[in-house]
Amino acid sequence: xxxxxxxxxxxxxxxxTALLAAPRTPMQAAAxxxxxxxxxxxxxxxxxxxxxxxxxxxxxxxxxxxGSKPGYAYSPGMKAANLKWSRAxxxxxxxxxxxxxxxxxxxxxxxxxxxxRKAIIDYLATLK
Numbered sequence: 001x002x003x004x005x006x007x008x009x010x011x012x013x014x015x016x017t018a019l020l021a022a023p024r025t026p027m028q029a030a031a032x033x034x035x036x037x038x039x040x041x042x043x044x045x046x047x048x049x050x051x052x053x054x055x056x057x058x059x060x061x062x063x064x065x066x067g068s069k070p071g072y073a074y075s076p077g078m079k080a081a082n083l084k085w086s087r088a089x090x091x092x093x094x095x096x097x098x099x100x101x102x103x104x105x106x107x108x109x110x111x112x113x114x115x116x117r118k119a120i121i122d123y124l125a126t127l128k
Contacts, residue, residue, distance in 0.1 A: 034120065042054075043107065062125045081101045094121070
């Protein structure tokens with residue numbers, strides 16, 4: 001049975017349109033680090049199994065226990081903090097690392113703008 005040409009044309013239009021209209025996953029939405037993450041890249045890698053630099057690799061950080069990534073020498077304060085990196089704990093920490101975890105080795109004084117912290121955390125949440 002042959003299909004009418006208009007049927008094939010309709011399918012040729014409908015399928016790509018449906019794919020473009022499909023909801024995007026967070027991973028697709030944050031494939032590129034936000035501009036706010038630029039200062040983070042100076043000390044952290046974000047790829048699975050990525051190297052430790054001045055700071056630990058951040059792949060999979062959201063949902064993990066603070067001070068638990070192998071291969072990085074965490075400060076005693078970070079090891080003792082007993083934190084789980086959720087959006088809320090990351091927001092508090094990024095706002096003022098030294099206040100949130102006294103003795104942390106995080107070099108930056110903090111990300112004061114809430115929108116920038118949110119962009120960083122949204123990006124980190126995609127790294128799974």
